[in-house]
Amino acid sequence: MPAMTLLDSTRASEGRTTLAVVRYRDVLCVPYAAQLLGGSLIGRLPTGMAPLAILLCTDHGAGDGMPTGLLVAVYLVANAMGGPLSARLVDRHGQRRALTAGTALSSTAFLALAAGSRGSWWAVAGVTVAGAARPPLDAALRTLWGARGMMPSAAHQRVALALDSATQELIYIVGPLLVGTIVTATSASWALVATAAVGALGAALFVSTPVTRVHGANSRPAPADWLGSIRSAPLRVLYVAMACVGVTIGALTPLAVEAADQLDAPELSGCLPAALSCGAVLGGLAYGARAWRGSTAGHLIILSAGFAVGWIPLIAAGSPATVLSAATIPGLAIAPLLGAGFVTTSTFAPPGHTTEAHALLVAFLDIGCAIGTAAAGLTHTQLLLPAGAAAAALILATTRRRLTPAGPHFQPPTPDLEMDKEPLP
Numbered sequence: 001m002p003a004m005t006l007l008d009s010t011r012a013s014e015g016r017t018t019l020a021v022v023r024y025r026d027v028l029c030v031p032y033a034a035q036l037l038g039g040s041l042i043g044r045l046p047t048g049m050a051p052l053a054i055l056l057c058t059d060h061g062a063g064d065g066m067p068t069g070l071l072v073a074v075y076l077v078a079n080a081m082g083g084p085l086s087a088r089l090v091d092r093h094g095q096r097r098a099l100t101a102g103t104a105l106s107s108t109a110f111l112a113l114a115a116g117s118r119g120s121w122w123a124v125a126g127v128t129v130a131g132a133a134r135p136p137l138d139a140a141l142r143t144l145w146g147a148r149g150m151m152p153s154a155a156h157q158r159v160a161l162a163l164d165s166a167t168q169e170l171i172y173i174v175g176p177l178l179v180g181t182i183v184t185a186t187s188a189s190w191a192l193v194a195t196a197a198v199g200a201l202g203a204a205l206f207v208s209t210p211v212t213r214v215h216g217a218n219s220r221p222a223p224a225d226w227l228g229s230i231r232s233a234p235l236r237v238l239y240v241a242m243a244c245v246g247v248t249i250g251a252l253t254p255l256a257v258e259a260a261d262q263l264d265a266p267e268l269s270g271c272l273p274a275a276l277s278c279g280a281v282l283g284g285l286a287y288g289a290r291a292w293r294g295s296t297a298g299h300l301i302i303l304s305a306g307f308a309v310g311w312i313p314l315i316a317a318g319s320p321a322t323v324l325s326a327a328t329i330p331g332l333a334i335a336p337l338l339g340a341g342f343v344t345t346s347t348f349a350p351p352g353h354t355t356e357a358h359a360l361l362v363a364f365l366d367i368g369c370a371i372g373t374a375a376a377g378l379t380h381t382q383l384l385l386p387a388g389a390a391a392a393a394l395i396l397a398t399t400r401r402r403l404t405p406a407g408p409h410f411q412p413p414t415p416d417l418e419m420d421k422e423p424l425p
Helices: 003-021 024-028 033-059 070-093 095-115 120-132 137-145 154-167 169-185 188-207 210-214 233-262 268-288 296-309 312-316 320-348 354-379 384-398
Strands: none
Touching: 024 033, 024 154, 033 070, 033 095, 033 120, 033 137, 033 154, 033 169, 033 188, 070 095, 070 120, 070 137, 070 354, 095 120, 095 137, 095 188, 095 210, 137 154, 137 188, 137 210, 137 320, 137 354, 154 169, 154 268, 154 320, 169 188, 169 268, 233 268, 233 296, 233 320, 233 354, 233 384, 268 320, 296 320, 296 384, 312 320, 312 384, 320 354, 354 384
């Protein structure tokens, strides 16, 4: 074997070994990574707490005259619209200032909603501000952990983003349970107070790390561009595919309620989404625990196809026990799918728009969820579950070349984080 070929083979083998030995503990040993993850998860708990807390407050008199659930819808729409705008402010003004301001506004709105007037317009204004100003801690974390971020290698980046995609499911398990416990012990108003306090605590832990101060401090602001990350053709493809994935996720809740009625098992309405989240935690942790062959684009296609096929056992299930068990199967694919989506977003995000790019991914997912919820309520067909994910797989498969970096030596654009220019204290 020629000497150069042998050397290349050795380097390739070393690269595979390096990728394989990166574990979760290696990621969490990166300075401030554990604090960032903990702060982000705590700060994002209001995402899982607020809808139920607002709904219970509506039932107990807050916003008299408002239909039950309308305030929740207003909050979610404001959240989806405000997320990318808040993320753009983070990219332009740095994480510490923008996240602190957003947290202050959102938490104050929750407190005002809990303690203020019972008038309907006051309630609408409160939930609108609380949702629109919600700090994009998820997008900020992925900016720090993704390409051009604080992770020492691409292997660390992949494992870190997989860890994030898996642990974020805990928000939708712990959040509602926390609200239920607080309401049982006190009142729905105190649940809103707790939502404000938890969000503020998590954001404080997050922004107190030195890396949030460094972010954006040494890089030039991106040129004014209203389209931002939408200009990236690979990201446009990814966003549309994730909206299709969202259709599947959004359709699950109304179909779970329908399944609970048909099988005379009321617990299914809440347990089905929880079972999906449990599967997602397990799948996400398994995905990040080892190195997988193939490109990230290939992973996206395989995982979205697996997400579609995974719903078939649920459709065929005929008893509460089999329905719950089957719901964990597609969950095994959703967190790895999102993790691969986060890696792709980090790779193709335009310089100066990384946080916005991640926030838009979540916004498109939320848009798909809204479409899926509405469609399931109108059509009552379980075929929506595999159909949305199958559409995503088809889109990703037909546009795979766009999602593949230009070459084996592809390098992302100029860093957003120039950590070497300013030593951390």
